[in-house]
Amino acid sequence: MTRDDKYALVSKLTEDFSNSEGIVVSEFKGLSVKKLEELRKLAKEQDVKVQVIKNTLANIALKNANKEGMELKDTNIFIWGEQLAVTKVAAKFEEKNEFFVIKTAHIDGEVCGVDKVKALSKMPSRDELIAMLLQVWNAPIQNFTIGLNALKEKKEQTA
Template sequence: MTKAEKTALIEKLAGEFKASNAIIVCDYKGLSVRELESLRASAREKSAKVQVIKNTLASIALKQVGIEDLELKENNIFVWSEDQISLAKAVCKFSDSVGGKLVIKSGYFEGSCVDSKHIEAVSKLPSKEELIGMLLSVWTAPARYFVTGLDNLRKQKEEQ
């Protein structure tokens, strides 16, 4: 890889890292190519990106966007997206499906560095769609109860 290609890659990564709200760094030792492709496919469904990046290039790109606390050692695969909950769910689900071969090292969620325990905790939260469904259920509950009460009153009047 030439110096110009490296510079272009760093600029591209810095732009993508800056636009994302969540970055997860994982160790991928022991994963087969088929398993890596499966990870990429599941990430694409969640509008996330997956890439194996050299640590030096990744650290330069991360420093350009103000992320300096991530410790990059050994083999790393980077997964990033705008939605941290769906990203954490996808990575944790994939890690479980391959028997823990994909090890979550650390991450960066909305301005702060987080450890693997935090990422696993976020993966257990309800998704955005589930939260919207819960909120709509709470909002429509009074109207539902009112209609049910009116229906019961109608039935009671008909019986008399």
């Protein structure tokens, strides 16, 4: 990789990291290429970005994006994007693959550990919350119509 390529990569990563709500750093040593493709496919479905980045370049980009504090060692794969989507992708993939281990994350302006990533991954997404709310709003109307229908059938039987 030439110096110009590195500058271009760091500037692109800085912009991406600045615009992302969550960044998860994971170890992937031992994963096959097929498994990494599964991770990329899962991430693409959630509109999340995944990339293996050298630690020195990642540190520079994170520093430029004001998201410092994560300790980067060994080989790492970075997952970034909307915070709930990132945590869901990382946690779901970690459950299925023993070689994929979440190390650290930067969420909501602070460095956090694996526990917070897993806790956030269990939270419902915005769409799921809207669906729950609509279901709650719809329940009284639905129960009322069921009651009216039962009353109608009872009156028909007695007549």
